[in-house]
Each structure stands twice: as structure tokens, then as C-alpha cells.
Amino acid sequence: MRQVVTTGNGGVEVLRVQERPDPKPAAGEVLIRVRAAGLNFADILARQGLYPDAPKKPCVMGYEVSGVVEAVGENTPSSWNGKSVVALTRFGGQSSLVTVSADQILELPTSLTFEQGAAIPVNYLTAYALVAVMGALQPGETILIHNVGGGVGLAALDVARRIGARTYGTASPSKHDFLRERGLDHAIDYRNQDWLPVLMTLTESRGVELILDPLGGGHWKKSYRALRSTGRLGMFGVSTAAGPGLKGKLGLLKVVWSTPWFHPLALMNRNKGVFGLNLGHMWDEGDKVQGWMKVILEGVGEGWVRPYVDQSFPFSQTREAHAYLEGRKNVGKVVLIPD
């Protein structure tokens, strides 16, 4: 098999495509011939040495794939053979073959391409957990989605629209026309201006009921200020720390020292809530995650889940794919295709 290997910490030059012996499915597992593997911001941070959950290097990243089941292990229903599936992979997904537990696969809806299938698991599970589960967004409420043009951001927009909320989002200005076409009510340029006064003007100084913030550090403090009474802040990333070498280390340090503390009495007196999410720490909650995934895949049929793939890169162009995401050029998902 061929795998995308992150050989060490650094720039895109540490990424290599290497050949390894084909894996065999163990009991309870299936072997998937990968047709598309999702690329996530975590993969960029892992390469930069800023992702504590990453496996020891050299490592193969990849949290999600779509493909065709090629073999099943002992005690695994043979009916999976030949089925097109989407799967969560605890790393190792950026390979031409991968073995996963049969509990981590679901059938790919027939209306989706393999690329669209690989764009679903991480983005939509994260978005669903943030918006519908922990954020408990209600019809008629307001939500601010930071980086709404990214993979998780677009998925969160789908979930929020399904619920019937009014949507605000920050993104690079080049993405605004596309975002409005996708149904975003208010696109805010946060690269060339301070987004907080703009949001306050748009909401007549009230703020919003739910904010999704993957930027981290001082941004969390600012987002907290933008919450309306009964508002909730969901924190789930530190994109702002991203950067290779010393830049990244300094960025992470800045995130750490500018991270706010939330006092219970202040939360109580201001009627605000804060929560965090790390989907990568939900592996022992398989039933919960499978339940969300079923709702999401049903949403494909119902039309409200609209996975959007910006670009597919062959494995041999993984360096270009990382540079694309890191350079903030992506709208929605970037996937890698074994070649």
C-alpha cells in the first residue's frame, strides 16, 4: 500500500509518500480500499509539531476515509464485502488501504461521490456535536460561526440552517459570495477589520446565542464578550497558533498566555455558558458518535447535509494540499486521493 507519511516536524517538505506491506483485517475489522481520505487542519498542526494528540513521528495521519470494503476479518459480517463505506480512522487514513473496526464504518449514501463521503465524518460530527448537542441551538436563535468557509464551518452552517437559526460567520472576504449562496445570512470580514463591532451593529448590540470558536487564545475572550444573555461559547481549536518552526511555537505560547479563565460566579451572573469539544477524545463513546453519524447520513437524503469538496489532490501532491489549507485558500473540504 501507499501512505502519506509525516516524517518529522516542519514544513511541507517533511511529507513523503511511502510504500508499506498491505495490512490484514483482524477479528472484528474490515479492510478498506481507500478512494478518498479527508485532510484536516489537525494534520497541518501535527506536521508543525503543534498537535499533542498526533502519533509519534514518522506517522500516517488521517481521521477519515471513504472507499470499498475489500476483505473482512473473523467475526465480521461478510455482507460488508464490496460495500462502499465511510469510516472514522484513528490515524492512518491517508493510505491506499486501511483496516478499521466494523463499528467505525457506515454505508456511503448512493447519492455521494467518494470525495464527498470523505468530507463528512470529521467536519459534520464536530459541527453536529457543537451546534446541536453541546450548543443546543434553538430555532430562531442566532449563531456566529468563525472560519465559516472552512470544512467544519460549512458543516456547522448546514446544521444551523436545519435548526432554523439566524447565521453570522467570519471568513476571508474572497469566500463571502460563496457563503451567501450557501445560505449564510451575514458574512463578516475578520481579516481586515475587527469583527466584534460589526457583529454588535448587525445584532443591534445584543450579540448572539451561540459562538463556535476554533481560533483560540484571546479570540475566546472576545467571543465570550459577544454572547447575548443565555449565550454559549463552544471552543474547539487553536488555528491562530498555526505556523512552522519558531513562528508556531511562539503562536502556541501566545495562545496559552492569552487564554481566558471563566469564573463560575461571572458565568452565573451574566447568564453565559462555555464548553469545549475534542472529537478525537470521543473514541470511548462509540455509540454516541455512531448515533450522530446516522442522523448526519440521513441528512444527506433529506438534503440538509451538503458536503462541499473544494479540491482533491492525489497523494503525490500532498505537499500542495497542505499548503492550500495552510494558505487559507480552501472553501470547505480538501481530500487526498491515493494514486
Ligand SMILES: NC(=O)c1ccc[n+]([C@@H]2O[C@H](COP(=O)([O-])OP(=O)(O)OC[C@H]3O[C@@H](n4cnc5c(N)ncnc54)[C@H](OP(=O)(O)O)[C@@H]3O)[C@@H](O)[C@H]2O)c1
Ligand atoms: N476539537 C475538535 O474536535 C475539532 C475537530 C475538527 C476541527 N477542529 C478545529 O477546527 C478548525 C477548523 O478545522 P478544519 O479542518 O475545518 O479546517 P478549515 O477551516 O477547513 O481550514 C482552515 C481555515 O481556517 C481559517 N484560518 C484561521 N486561522 C488560520 C491560520 N492561522 N492559518 C490557516 N488558516 C486559518 C482559514 O479560513 P479563513 O481565514 O478564510 O476564515 C482557513 O481556510 C481547526 O482549528 C481545527 O483544528 C477541531
